[in-house]
Amino acid sequence: MEDAIEQVPKPVITNPSEWEESYRSLLYVFSGLLVTWMVLVLVWTLNTWTRRRWQTSNLQWMLTAVPLLKSLVLGLSFSFWYSCLNLSTCSFWVAFGVFVSRIFFETACFVSFLLIAHGYCTMHEQLSVSERRSIAGLASLLYLTLTGYKAAVSQFSVLVVLIYGLLLYVIMVHIARNLSVLREQLQQIQDGGVHILHTAIYTKYTMFKKFQRAMLMMVVAEILMHSRADGMANEYWMRLLVRELTEIVIFAYVGLHLALPPL
Incomplete structure (x- = not known):
């Protein structure tokens, strides 16, 4: 997952109007994603x-924070690019807001995945x-690693791959x-x-x-996105759109189809 502002490629364009036109499609991408x-x-x-009377915990409400954070990220990203392209003002504070909120979002994603994988409120009432x-340790490690990675510290490029691999391994083992x-x-019930x-x-x-299929789908999507380096996959907005659509599918799958049955 890449940041919507920090890692935009820099095309060789001498005319400012050409630069604006090359990134104007981002406005439509971010606005459409924000609405979605x-x-x-x-x-x-x-x-x-509607399912509150069957819920034995607040886990489903806690998971709502993840799409809320994502909406905040997209709203700030849209504001940044709109001000840059239409108002000729690229706000540092808006960009910093995208930077921080994106890290919070990715950390919240994996915390929610870890909670589900550990069986919180499904297998166990309490962890x-x-x-x-x-x-808590894995979440802190991910947060610090993402901070260094988004800040473009070269050493963290390897660390972020390792921490993602570790998190996915832990999730799959618990599932x-x-x-x-x-x-x-x-089997005991049938016998x-x-x-x-x-x-x-x-x-x-x-x-x-x-949930296991959703995690595998996320892994495959990330591998495919990073294995293609030619054609349309090399265009930033196209890679961004495919990545964001993958996130939408995963969270719609997790949030709307994975009912949390009572213990």
């Missing part, structure tokens, strides 16, 4: 509200002290562990002939399978 994410926030909130410390536990529970809890256990199993 705001709609996603609205649908997510309505979906959570253990060691699990909470582990998530596989929870799936194994749920499979054993389903014992007790079908009262079968629906609830199977719903949790299906949820983790869907």
Whole structure:
């Protein structure tokens, strides 16, 4: 995931009007994405509200902070490019706001993924002290690494790949562990002939399978995006659009299709 302002390529353009035209498409991209994410926030909130009587925790409400942060990032990005292209004023503070909010967004993404992978509010009502410390440590490490990476410190380019790999490994390990536990529970229910809890256990199993597919989809999308270095993939706005659409699909998949069943 790249920053919407800090990593824009610098084309060789001598005429200022040509520079403006080359990046004017970003206004349409950011405005369209902003509207899409705001709609996603609205649908997510309505979906959570309608299911509130079946919710045993505030996890679904906590996850709403992620698309809200994304909407803030896109709103600030649109404001930056609009002022640059139409008002000839590129605000440092707006750019800094994009820088900080983007880091918060990416950190919140992986914290939410870690909470779901650990089975918070699905497998366990509360996380253990060691699990909470582990998530807090990984989140702090990711935040510091992203800060250095977005600040264009060359050494952090390798570190950010390593921390992403570590986070995805931890997420996949915990998903596989929870799936194994749920499979054993389903087998015990079938062997014992007790079908009262079968629906609830199977719903949790299906949820983790869907979440596992969403994580794999994110990994494949990132690999494909970074493996293409020619054609349209080399155009910044096209790479940005594909990356943002991937994020929308993942969070729509996670937020709208992964119901959190009661414990």
